[in-house]
Amino acid sequence: MIVVEGQTEKLYFERLKESLRLASISFDFITKSSTPDKMVDSVRKKAGRRKDIDEVWYVFDSEVNQKENVRGHCSAAQKIGCEIGLSNPCFEFWLLLHISDYGKTNLNPEDLEKDLIAESEKHFKIGYSKKESKIQKFYNILFEDKDIAESFLKAAADRLDKHLGSEAGWEFVLENNPSTNVHVLAKTLLNEYKAKSRLT
Template sequence: MSPRTGKSTKVSSRTSLTWRGDEKRERGSYLILVEGVTEKGYFSGMRSRRGPQIEVDVIKGDHVTRVRKAVDRVSDEYDAVWCVQDTELDQTLTDKMLREAHKGSKGGKKLHLGLSTPCFEFWLILHHDDHRKPFQSADEAKDRLKEILPAWSEGGTRFSDFAHGVAKACDRAQKLDREGDDHGRNPSTNVWKLATLLRTDPESSGPDRS
């Protein structure tokens, strides 16, 4: 989340795993670059012993700067690199992020954007509730998530609180945006594409395969 929504990024900047190169390739490897502790807690929790290798990094800067930094991380080292961002209900900002990601394609490798409108918390809401009403702000989405999960906090986000709802979240998100490219729709999220990828990796048993 951007500074405008008060999201903290006071967190270790890198969560990496140790693996052999051959094992990494067999199991699939994904780099997920995120804004802050909420996304980090969620995606770090998706790692499993037999699932794909997931590396989660928090990157600093404004939205466009983060996309540019993410572009620099695209390489053959990973099967895919994703940058998970909020749109903040700002279409101009969203368009800038999309242009930066497109410009960063490297020899067939490209940066994938996981965008949520207004914010990542909407993706979390969908694990528990088929919410379709527009939000006036990212803070409103966070308040709604708190209503659903009173114990939830940005710094205390745990995948285990959402694991059993991943399939439902993917289905609900796709009903709102079937192709995952209508980023101006309020609310919407295409994070279902990334979640589906991680759950259906050929070598993955995944934490939630239902």
């Protein structure tokens, strides 16, 4: 089960699930919670409704100048057995890695979004924006079919491995801008897809 806070992440994982035909993966959406306790309560309730869940991932962005709050969310989620998919400063860094090597540092979400717009126009001839219709167009290109999806995911994960080295924990992500460990979840989904493909 993947629990996300943002619409961008929700649409990404829904489209990826569809492309890789991962029927066993479920998604849920929570509104941003002001305290770690509220967030953990939301995740626990959503996960508790399903008895067939092997793993729960909580995917969200670090907020600029909110390190202690993010640290509290991550610690609280881990206490109830959640895996953490954290992006610093935002999920758009992970999206950018699907199409580009990226070497800038100490960015705010607005800078990353501008760079993603420029790169998506360069590669796909469409601009990226947070409007659902534009996000869907971007994701439709990334995940047009399972082979293209696998190729983009592998490229992003490889770029991130090069960027992070062996670091993949949320603590590292929180202290390093830009970074993310969403690639760990992506690799898990790819491995599930490959295992399923071998059986069919």
